[in-house]
Amino acid sequence: MKFRDRWRRVVSILMMTVCFLSVVIALVPLAFILFFVVTRGIGAIDLDFFTQTPKPHGEVGGGMANAMLGTLIVTGLGGLFAVPVGILAGIYVAENNRSRFASLVRFSADTLNGVPSIVVGLFVYALVVLPMKQFTALAGGVALGVMMIPIVMRTTEELLRLVPSSLREGALALGATRGRATFSVVVPSALPGILTGVMLALARIAGETAPLLFTALNNHYWSTSLVQPIATLTVQVYTYATAPYEDLHRQAWAGALVLVALVLGCSILARLATRRLERMHVGGH
Amino acid sequence: MARPKTSAGDWLFQKGTGFFALVIVLIAAAIAVILWQRSLPSIEKFGLGFWSTDHWDPVAGNFGARPFIWGTLYSSLLALLMAGPLALGIAVFLSELCPHRLRQPLVFLTELLAAIPSIVYGLWGIFVLVPAIRSFESSLPDVIRATPFFHGPPLGVGMFAAAVVLAIMVVPFSSAVAREVLKAVPAAQREGAYALGATRWEATKVALYYTRVGIVGAIMLGLGRALGETMAVTMVIGNTPQVSLSLMAPQYTMAAVMANEFPEATSTLHISALVEIGLVLFVVTLGVNALSRLLIWSMTRRRAEPVIVAPLVPEEKTA
Amino acid sequence: MRKALAFAIAGLLTATVPLIGQSRINGSGATFPDPIYEKWFSEYNKLHPDAQINYQAKGSGGGIADITQQTVFFGASDMPMKDEDIAKLPGPIFHFPTVLGGVVPVYNIPGVTAKLKFTGATLADIYLGKITKWNDKAIAAINAGVNLPATDIAVVHRGDGSGTTFIWTDFMSKVSPEWKTKVGANTSVSWPTGLGGQKNDGVAALVKQTPGAIGYVELIYALQNNISFGSVQNAAGKFVEASLQSVTAAASGAAANMPADFRVSITNAPGAESYPISSFTWLLLYENPKDKTTAKTMNEFVKWMLGDGQKLCAGLGYAPLPANVVKLELAQLAKIKLQ
Numbered sequence: 029m030k031f032r033d034r035w036r037r038v039v040s041i042l043m044m045t046v047c048f049l050s051v052v053i054a055l056v057p058l059a060f061i062l063f064f065v066v067t068r069g070i071g072a073i074d075l076d077f078f079t080q081t082p083k084p085h086g087e088v089g090g091g092m093a094n095a096m097l098g099t100l101i102v103t104g105l106g107g108l109f110a111v112p113v114g115i116l117a118g119i120y121v122a123e124n125n126r127s128r129f130a131s132l133v134r135f136s137a138d139t140l141n142g143v144p145s146i147v148v149g150l151f152v153y154a155l156v157v158l159p160m161k162q163f164t165a166l167a168g169g170v171a172l173g174v175m176m177i178p179i180v181m182r183t184t185e186e187l188l189r190l191v192p193s194s195l196r197e198g199a200l201a202l203g204a205t206r207g208r209a210t211f212s213v214v215v216p217s218a219l220p221g222i223l224t225g226v227m228l229a230l231a232r233i234a235g236e237t238a239p240l241l242f243t244a245l246n247n248h249y250w251s252t253s254l255v256q257p258i259a260t261l262t263v264q265v266y267t268y269a270t271a272p273y274e275d276l277h278r279q280a281w282a283g284a285l286v287l288v289a290l291v292l293g294c295s296i297l298a299r300l301a302t303r304r305l306e307r308m309h310v311g312g313h
Numbered sequence: 314m315a316r317p318k319t320s321a322g323d324w325l326f327q328k329g330t331g332f333f334a335l336v337i338v339l340i341a342a343a344i345a346v347i348l349w350q351r352s353l354p355s356i357e358k359f360g361l362g363f364w365s366t367d368h369w370d371p372v373a374g375n376f377g378a379r380p381f382i383w384g385t386l387y388s389s390l391l392a393l394l395m396a397g398p399l400a401l402g403i404a405v406f407l408s409e410l411c412p413h414r415l416r417q418p419l420v421f422l423t424e425l426l427a428a429i430p431s432i433v434y435g436l437w438g439i440f441v442l443v444p445a446i447r448s449f450e451s452s453l454p455d456v457i458r459a460t461p462f463f464h465g466p467p468l469g470v471g472m473f474a475a476a477v478v479l480a481i482m483v484v485p486f487s488s489a490v491a492r493e494v495l496k497a498v499p500a501a502q503r504e505g506a507y508a509l510g511a512t513r514w515e516a517t518k519v520a521l522y523y524t525r526v527g528i529v530g531a532i533m534l535g536l537g538r539a540l541g542e543t544m545a546v547t548m549v550i551g552n553t554p555q556v557s558l559s560l561m562a563p564q565y566t567m568a569a570v571m572a573n574e575f576p577e578a579t580s581t582l583h584i585s586a587l588v589e590i591g592l593v594l595f596v597v598t599l600g601v602n603a604l605s606r607l608l609i610w611s612m613t614r615r616r617a618e619p620v621i622v623a624p625l626v627p628e629e630k631t632a
Numbered sequence: 633m634r635k636a637l638a639f640a641i642a643g644l645l646t647a648t649v650p651l652i653g654q655s656r657i658n659g660s661g662a663t664f665p666d667p668i669y670e671k672w673f674s675e676y677n678k679l680h681p682d683a684q685i686n687y688q689a690k691g692s693g694g695g696i697a698d699i700t701q702q703t704v705f706f707g708a709s710d711m712p713m714k715d716e717d718i719a720k721l722p723g724p725i726f727h728f729p730t731v732l733g734g735v736v737p738v739y740n741i742p743g744v745t746a747k748l749k750f751t752g753a754t755l756a757d758i759y760l761g762k763i764t765k766w767n768d769k770a771i772a773a774i775n776a777g778v779n780l781p782a783t784d785i786a787v788v789h790r791g792d793g794s795g796t797t798f799i800w801t802d803f804m805s806k807v808s809p810e811w812k813t814k815v816g817a818n819t820s821v822s823w824p825t826g827l828g829g830q831k832n833d834g835v836a837a838l839v840k841q842t843p844g845a846i847g848y849v850e851l852i853y854a855l856q857n858n859i860s861f862g863s864v865q866n867a868a869g870k871f872v873e874a875s876l877q878s879v880t881a882a883a884s885g886a887a888a889n890m891p892a893d894f895r896v897s898i899t900n901a902p903g904a905e906s907y908p909i910s911s912f913t914w915l916l917l918y919e920n921p922k923d924k925t926t927a928k929t930m931n932e933f934v935k936w937m938l939g940d941g942q943k944l945c946a947g948l949g950y951a952p953l954p955a956n957v958v959k960l961e962l963a964q965l966a967k968i969k970l971q
Contacts, residue, residue, distance in 0.1 A: 036512050051403050054399050054400075065433060117330065117333040117337050142537055144542075144595065146543045147348070157703060228428075236431075270834045281436070372820055466844065576693075579700055579717065
C-alpha cells in the first residue's frame with residue numbers, strides 16, 4: 029500500500045475517533061447533570077416533600093406538594109388549550125397542503141415556535157393578567173399552551189402526511205365526505221403517533237419556567253383555583269436555587285429530580301409507544 | 314353525482330379546521346402587534362440610539378440597551394463555537410459510523426439532553442459549574458489574566474459560565490437537525506465515493522460538502538435557541554449590564570434583563586424599553602430561525618416540507 | 633371517552649369554584665421583611681384557617697408595580713412611595729409601618745472571622761469602586777489587628793428594584809457627598825461597579841458563595857445563613873452593630889415626630905446607640921379597596937399584626953414598632969373604607 033493510502037486511512041480513523049469523542053463529550057455533561065440531580069435530589073425526597081407545602085423563610089422542612097399539583101394543573105390547562113387547536117389546525121394544513129393560507133398558517137406556527145419563552149410570558153401578562161388584574165393559574169396555562177400549539181400542529185401535520193393517500197382515496201371513493209374521510213380513516217391511523225407527540229410536548233412545557241414568572245406567579249398555599257396564583261415545580265426550583273438557605277437548595281435538587289424523572293418517563297413511554305406502533309404498522313394491512 | 318350533504322359536510326370540515334388554523338395566525342399576529350405597540354414610547358424617544366448607548370438607568374429614565382445585545386450575541390456565538398463542532402461530530406458519528414445496535418440508544422440519549430428543562434441546567438450551573446469555573450479562573454496564571462479575555466476577579470459567574478451552559482443546551486438540537494440533513498444525502502453520492510475508493514472519512518466529507526448549506530442551517534437553528542434562552546443564563550451570567558470582552562466578567566443578556574426587571578417596571582418608559590428589547594429579540598430570533606429553515610429546506614428537497622427539530626416526530630422509516 | 637370528558641369537566645368545575653368562606657389575599661413586594669411576613673401569614677393562617685394570605689417577595693419595586701396595576705391586594709416596600717408614583721395610582725393609598733429592621737454589610741473573606749468595622753465613607757468608596765482590595769489602607773486603618781488579605785473585593789448589590797437598596801443608598805448619600813451626586817438613592821441605581829443579585833436571598837447567596845465578596849442584606853439573612861457582617865459608624869462616631877436595641881434607638885427620634893402618612897427615613901439617625909442603616913418597612917393598602925370582603929380580612933390581619941404579631945419580631949431579629957406609632961396606625965386603619 030502506498031504511503032498516501034496509508035495516510036488517508038489514518039486520517040479517516042482519526043476523524044472518526046474525533047467524531048466518536050464528540051459523542052462522548054456531549055454525553056458527559058448529561059451524565060454529570062443526571063448524576064448530580066440524582067445524588068443530591070434523592071437525599072431530599074421523602075414523604076414530607078410530596079405532602080407538605082413550603083415553610084416560612086429560614087425554617088427547615090416543608091415540601092413541594094402544592095408546586096407539583098400546580099405543575100400538573102398548568103400543564104393540563106396548556107394541553108387543553110393547545111391540543112384541540114394544534115391537531116385541528118394540523119389537519120387543516122395537511123389537507124390543504126398547497127393553499128396560500130396553509131403556508132401562512134405554517135409560517136405563523138414556526139413563528140410561535142421560535143418566540144423566546146420570556147416573550148410569551150410578557151404577551152400573556154399583557155393579554156390576560158392585566159385585564160383580569162390578577163395573577164392566575166389560567167394565565168400560566170395560556171402561556172404554556174401558546175408554546176405547545178406549534179409543536180402539536182407540526183407533529184399532526186407531519187404524521188398525517190405520512191399516511192398513505194390510498195387510505196384517504198379509498199374512503200372518498202366509498203362516498204365519505206372529506207370530514208368523514210379524515211376523521212374516521214386518516215386521523216385514526218396517525219393518532220397513536222400524534223398522541224405520542226402530544227405527550228412529549230406536554231413533558232416539554234412542564235419544564236418551562238420563564239412563561240410562568242409573570243403569569244402564574246407563585247403561591248405558598250395548597251391551591252387548585254384557576255383564578256389565583258399557583259405554585260409550580262419549575263418556579264419553585266428557581267426560587268429555592270437563588271436562595272441562600274442550604275435546606276432550600278436541598279429541596280431544589282429534589283424538585284429538579286422530580287422534573288427530570290417526569291421528562292425521562294415521558295420520553296421512555298413515547299419511545300416504547302413508537303416501537304409498538306412500528307410493529308403494528310409493519311404487521312397490519 | 315354531487316350530493317348536497319357532501320358539500321355541507323365538506324364545508325363544515327373546511328371551515329371548522331380552518332378556524333383553528335386561523336387561531337394560530339391570530340396569536341402570532343397578536344404577539345407581534347402587542348410587542349410593537351408597547352415598545353412605541355421607547356422607540357419614539359430613543360430611536361436607534363437605544364442600541365448604541367451603554368447606560369441603562371431606569372431611575373433617571375435613560376435606557377441604553379447595548380450591553381444586552383452584546384451579552385446575547387457574545388454568549389450565543391461563544392456557545393456556537395463550542396457546540397457547533399460537537400454537534401457536527403455527533404451527527405456524523407450517528408449517521409455514518411455508528412454500529413446499528415448503538416444507534417437507537419445513543420439517539421435517545423442525545424434527545425434526552427434536549428428534553429432536560431432549562432431550570433435544571435441552571436441549577437446545575439449555579440452549584441456545580443460556577444464553583445468549578447471559579448477555581449479554574451483563580452488558578453489561571455497572571456500572564457493570561459492580563460489579556461482582555463480573562464480580565465477581572467474570579468467570580469465564577471460570568472460570560473464563560475453562560476456560554477458553557479448554552480453550548481450544552483444547543484448541542485442536541487443542532488445535532489438532531491444535522492443528522493436529518495445528512496440523511497437527505499442520496500445514497501448514490503456516498504456509493505459513488507466508495508466506488509472510487511474513498512475512505513470512510515472521505516465519503517463523509519462528500520456527504521458534508523453536499524449538505525453544507527443544510528449544516529449551516531442546523532447550526533443556525535442552535536443559534537436561534539441560544540438567543541432566547543432565559544433561565545439557565547440568568548442564573549450564571551452575573552446580571553450586570555456591561556460590555557466586556559472578558560470571559561470572566563459578569564454581563565447581561567436581553568432575555569435575562571426582561572425576566573429580572575419586568576416584574577418591577579412601573580414607568581411607562583421602563584416597560585416600553587423592556588418590551589422593545591423583547592421585540593428585537595423576537596424579530597432577530599424569527600429571522601435566524603427562518604433563515605436556518607430556508608437553508609435546511611433547500612437541502613432536503615426530497616421532502617416537500619422543511620425539516621424542523623425532529624426529536625418529537627418518531628423516526629421515519631426510510632422508503 | 634365520554635366518561636373521561638365528564639371527569640374532566642367535573643374536575644374543572646371543582647377547580648374553579650372557590651372554596652366557600654376562603655379568603656385568598658395576594659400581596660407582593662419587599663424581601664427585607666419577608667422572613668417576618670411569612671411567619672406572620674403562616675401563624676395567622678393557623679389562627680384563622682379561612683384567611684390565606686399569599687405573599688410573594690420579589691423586591692419593593694415589584695410590590696409597587698403590582699399594587700399600581702392592582703394585580704395584588706397589598707404591596708410591601710422598604711422605600712416609601714414617591715409623590716410622582718403615588719400620583720399614578722387609581723386611588724389614595726396608605727403606608728402602614730410593620731417592623732423595624734437593619735441593613736448590614738455582609739462579607740466573605742477567606743481567613744477572616746473577625747467582625748470588621750466600616751465607616752460610611754469606606755462603604756461608599758467600596759461601592760464606588762475606589763477601594764478594590766480588602767487590605768486597602770482605608771479598611772486597615774479602622775480595623776487594626778485584623779489580618780486582611782490582598783484579595784480583590786467582589787462588590788455585590790441588588791439587580792432588582794429593592795427597598796433594601798434604597799435604605800443602603802439613602803445612608804450612603806447622607807455620609808458621602810460623592811455618592812450623593814454620582815449615584816443617589818433609590819430602589820434601583822446605576823451601580824458604578826459590582827455583581828447583581830436578585831432579592832435579599834440572591835445577595836446573601838452570592839456573598840456566601842463568592843470569596844472576597846461584600847454585600848448588603850437585612851440582618852436576619854446574615855444571621856440565618858451564618859454570614860459575617862460588620863459594624864458601621866453612626867452619626868455620633870461610634871461603631872455600632874445591628875441589633876434590636878440599636879435599631880430601636882435609631883427609630884426613637886422619628887417615632888416621636890411621625891408624619892401623618894408615616895413616610896420617614898431613619899438612616900444615619902442621631903444618638904450614640906443608633907444603628908445608622910435602620911429603616912421602617914411598610915405595607916401598602918388602598919384607602920378605598922374594591923373587594924370589601926378581602927379588605928375586612930386584611931384589616932383584621934393588620935390589627936393582629938400591630939398587636940400579637942409584634943411579639944414575633946424579636947425572634948427573627950426585627951425590632952417591634954414603638955407604641956405610639958401603633959396607636960397612630962390603628963387610627964389610620966380605621967379610615968379604610970370597608971363599606
